[in-house]
Structure formats: structure tokens, C-alpha cells
Amino acid sequence: MFNKLFATKDDFSTTVLRLVLGVVMFAHGSQKVLGWFGGHGFAGTMHFFTDTMGIPYLLALLAVLSESLGSVGLIVGLFTRISAFGIGVTIGVAALMVHVRNGFFMNWFGTQAGEGYEYHLLVVGMALALIIAGGGHWSLDSLISNNIKRRQS
Numbered sequence: 001m002f003n004k005l006f007a008t009k010d011d012f013s014t015t016v017l018r019l020v021l022g023v024v025m026f027a028h029g030s031q032k033v034l035g036w037f038g039g040h041g042f043a044g045t046m047h048f049f050t051d052t053m054g055i056p057y058l059l060a061l062l063a064v065l066s067e068s069l070g071s072v073g074l075i076v077g078l079f080t081r082i083s084a085f086g087i088g089v090t091i092g093v094a095a096l097m098v099h100v101r102n103g104f105f106m107n108w109f110g111t112q113a114g115e116g117y118e119y120h121l122l123v124v125g126m127a128l129a130l131i132i133a134g135g136g137h138w139s140l141d142s143l144i145s146n147n148i149k150r151r152q153s
Contacts (some may be wrong), residue, residue: 003152006079006145008134015077015136018084020125021072029068053097061067063090074130075139079132095120123131 008014031039042050042064049060066086098148099117105114133142 003145003148005079006134006141006148007143008080008136008139010142011133011136012132013136014130015138017126017129018074018077018080018135018139021084021087021123021130022071025067025071025092025123026075029064029071032064033068062086063093066090074135077135077141080095080139080141084130086128086132090126091120091123091127094125 023050027037030036032045035041035044039045045064046060049055049063050057050111055063066083067090068085070083073079074087095117099115100119102112102114103116104118105112105116106118136144
């Protein structure tokens with residue numbers, strides 16, 4: 001079972017997906033946990049999610065953790081599939097709860113009520129690719145998988 005979780009091909013395209021998604025989501029997670037990049041920090045984010053949006057505390061906490069810890073997991077390539085799953089679900093739910101009503105396109109020119117879901121669709125697609133393929137080259141998952149294979153031989 002562990003081998004399936006960590007297994008990955010030594011592939012650079014997956015590495016690019018993992019690193020780009022990890023860095024982008026790190027910025028979002030840092031807003032929510034640390035208040036960086038104009039964010040409201042953990043208390044402000046949890047207040048907004050639970051009181052304003054009505055999301056149960058545990059689900060709000062999982063969303064914050066998936067964007068913060070999940071992004072770090074993607075950057076280093078540890079538990080890539082689990083990290084990608086958490087991020088994909090979080091962003092997919094955000095698209096459905098908030099952004100679908102604003103249409104497909106981002107609000108590039110400030111002419112619509114809010115942001116559309118095109119960004120969210122890209123993130124979910126990237127997450128699905130990582131769930132299927134794993135962390136790729138230069139990932140801790142690859143090191144662990146190779147170590148498991150050597151021990152089984």
C-alpha cells in the first residue's frame with residue numbers, strides 16, 4: 001500500500017506541475033495561516049470561513065491545512081498524492097460554493113461581480129494529474145519509493 005502511495009515515475013513534467021502548484025498554493029496558504037501577502041492570518045481566515053461563510057470548523061481547518069501544509073508537501077514532494085487531493089478538493093469546493101455563479105472567466109477588467117472559476121479548474125486539473133502520476137523527479141516520494149523497492153528485492 002505504501003509503495004502505491006509513494007510510487008512515481010522519474011518524470012520532469014510532473015515535477016514542474018508539482019512545484020508550480022506548490023508555490024502558488026503556498027502563497028494562498030501563507031495568507032490564511034500567517035497573514036502574509038495581504039491575508040488575514042489563521043484567526044481571521046477561520047472567522048471568515050466559519051462565521052461568514054457558515055463552513056463547519058473542522059472542514060474550514062482542513063481547507064486551511066490543505067493549502068498550507070499541502071503546498072509544502074507538494075514543494076518537497078512528500079505525500080504528493082494526498083497533498084494534491086486536499087488542494088484539489090479545497091479549490092473545487094471553493095469554485096462550486098463561490099465562483100461558479102460568476103461565470104467561467106477571471107475578473108481581469110473588474111467588470112463582473114467576482115472571479116470566475118477558470119483558475120480553480122486549472123488547479124483541480126493539476127491536482128488530478130499529480131494524484132494519478134505522483135511527485136515525479138526530485139521528490140521525497142521518489143526517494144521513499146526507491147527505498148521500499150530496494151528493501152523488497
